[in-house]
Amino acid sequence: MKILVINNDGGGFADYVDVADGTTVAQLFERQIGSTKPSHYLIRVNRQPCPADQVLCEGDRISITPTKIEGANS
Amino acid sequence: MTRQQRLLMRMAIAIHERLHSKTTRDKCVALPAATWQRCETLNRKLQRATQRGWNVATNRLNHDLRLAVERLRLEVAELDHGLRPSGREDRIATVGDIYSDLVALHDEFEDVAFNLRQRTLSVTTEAIELDSVYLGPFEIRLDWTDLLEGHPSNYRVIAVDPKPAAANESVTHPHVQDEAVCEGDGHQPIRKALERGCLLDFFLIVANLLRTYNSGSPFVSLSDWHGVECADCGSTVCDDERWTCEKCETTVCGECYYNCPGCDGIFCNECTTRCEGCDDNHCSGCMKHCSRCDAELCQGCLNDNERCSDCHDQALEEEAEETESDGSSHSRDDADAPIQPHRVGQVAVPA
Numbered sequence: 385m386k387i388l389v390i391n392n393d394g395g396g397f398a399d400y401v402d403v404a405d406g407t408t409v410a411q412l413f414e415r416q417i418g419s420t421k422p423s424h425y426l427i428r429v430n431r432q433p434c435p436a437d438q439v440l441c442e443g444d445r446i447s448i449t450p451t452k453i454e455g456a457n458s
Numbered sequence: 459m460t461r462q463q464r465l466l467m468r469m470a471i472a473i474h475e476r477l478h479s480k481t482t483r484d485k486c487v488a489l490p491a492a493t494w495q496r497c498e499t500l501n502r503k504l505q506r507a508t509q510r511g512w513n514v515a516t517n518r519l520n521h522d523l524r525l526a527v528e529r530l531r532l533e534v535a536e537l538d539h540g541l542r543p544s545g546r547e548d549r550i551a552t553v554g555d556i557y558s559d560l561v562a563l564h565d566e567f568e569d570v571a572f573n574l575r576q577r578t579l580s581v582t583t584e585a586i587e588l589d590s591v592y593l594g595p596f597e598i599r600l601d602w603t604d605l606l607e608g609h610p611s612n613y614r615v616i617a618v619d620p621k622p623a624a625a626n627e628s629v630t631h632p633h634v635q636d637e638a639v640c641e642g643d644g645h646q647p648i649r650k651a652l653e654r655g656c657l658l659d660f661f662l663i664v665a666n667l668l669r670t671y672n673s674g675s676p677f678v679s680l681s682d683w684h685g686v687e688c689a690d691c692g693s694t695v696c697d698d699e700r701w702t703c704e705k706c707e708t709t710v711c712g713e714c715y716y717n718c719p720g721c722d723g724i725f726c727n728e729c730t731t732r733c734e735g736c737d738d739n740h741c742s743g744c745m746k747h748c749s750r751c752d753a754e755l756c757q758g759c760l761n762d763n764e765r766c767s768d769c770h771d772q773a774l775e776e777e778a779e780e781t782e783s784d785g786s787s788h789s790r791d792d793a794d795a796p797i798q799p800h801r802v803g804q805v806a807v808p809a
Binding site: 390392393394395396397398426428430431432447449450451452453454455456 | 549558559632633634639640641642643644647658666668676
């Protein structure tokens with residue numbers, strides 16, 4: 385099934401991704417971000433907070449936004 | 459549909475129109491008319507040359523026409539590519555997406571405000587405190603007139619309860635000056651979110667940026683937020699009145715810094731010494747010791763023999779005394795001298 389993943393880490397890319405039926409939010413996070421702690425990110429499914437074991441559905445919109453984003457001075 | 463929902467829908471439609479009109483404008487591309495015209499001209503010439511049996515001209519025109527058609531083919535391919543729906547447009551938010559973002563903003567932020575006429579949308583963060591420094595809440599105000607190309611000047615971060623840095627009133631957050639955020643790592647995701655019309659993502663990214671302190675690159679560091687103390691008088695020093703000692707690198711205020719007359723350097727009181735000759739404070743590099751009395755003096759107060767004026771005077775007096783005493787001893791010697799001494803230069807010459 386196809387879902388929309390918006391990764392606001394680094395480049396801020398948005399892509400439609402094919403995932404297997406039954407994929408959970410935690411599994412998708414690991415696939416997209418890797419071993420970084422999920423607590424360092426705001427993860428929203430269809431703009432709502434979600435549990436790690438929530439199973440994704442066709443057409444879901446998942447956004448992953450780091451909680452720590454470093455600004456600069458120039 | 460409630461009144462609030464209707465307002466949000468009108469807002470979503472208006473924002474979507476702004477996004478969509480921009481992408482439609484981008485699609486107005488030029489047709490390859492000039493190249494087509496050249497193909498027609500070459501074709502006419504080729505027909506004429508063929509009819510008249512000009513073989514050399516026919517071969518050259520045939521070659522030129524092939525090149526022109528090849529160029530036309532490339533330009534048409536480019537035009538075709540430009541007119542196809544791009545990946546970017548595919549991901550530009552729909553009215554429904556924007557509406558859902560506007561609804562979700564109310565779940566993420568306590569205070570959400572919008573003004574259709576002024577084309578602004580703003581959220582207010584909770585009171586932000588970084589490293590125990592209270593900075594207060596911030597309003598993130600987005601002007602959605604030009605989301606695609608307005609970044610980064612199309613949004614402002616306004617301190618609701620300003621607690622600016624003591625050294626600079628325009629800095630209300632370590633990464634905000636004059637209501638503009640220096641985005642650092644957030645630059646690319648913020649730009650992408652605005653290009654796509656992902657308003658919820660935009661506000662979440664900016665809010666998270668405000669909740670983060672990058673000690674490596676602030677406008678004013680949090681450790682200096684409440685001001686830097688003058689090392690000499692202890693008063694709080696603002697940026698315009700701040701001087702750094704070139705020797706020990708402490709901060710001193712405009713009243714306490716010394717400008718060394720010898721080297722023109724800036725120094726604190728601790729790193730200067732008062733010259734006993736002129737009473738001006740000099741840095742250690744510009745001070746010397748009198749070669750006789752060891753007093754500390756600046757170069758300007760030492761004479762050519764590296765002596766202070768007292769020692770110089772004293773030395774002159776001593777020299778004068780010596781000369782005087784030498785003179786009197788000479789006069790005693792002269793008493794035994796012949797009354798008519800040999801003339802200077804007279805030498806006894808053997809016969």
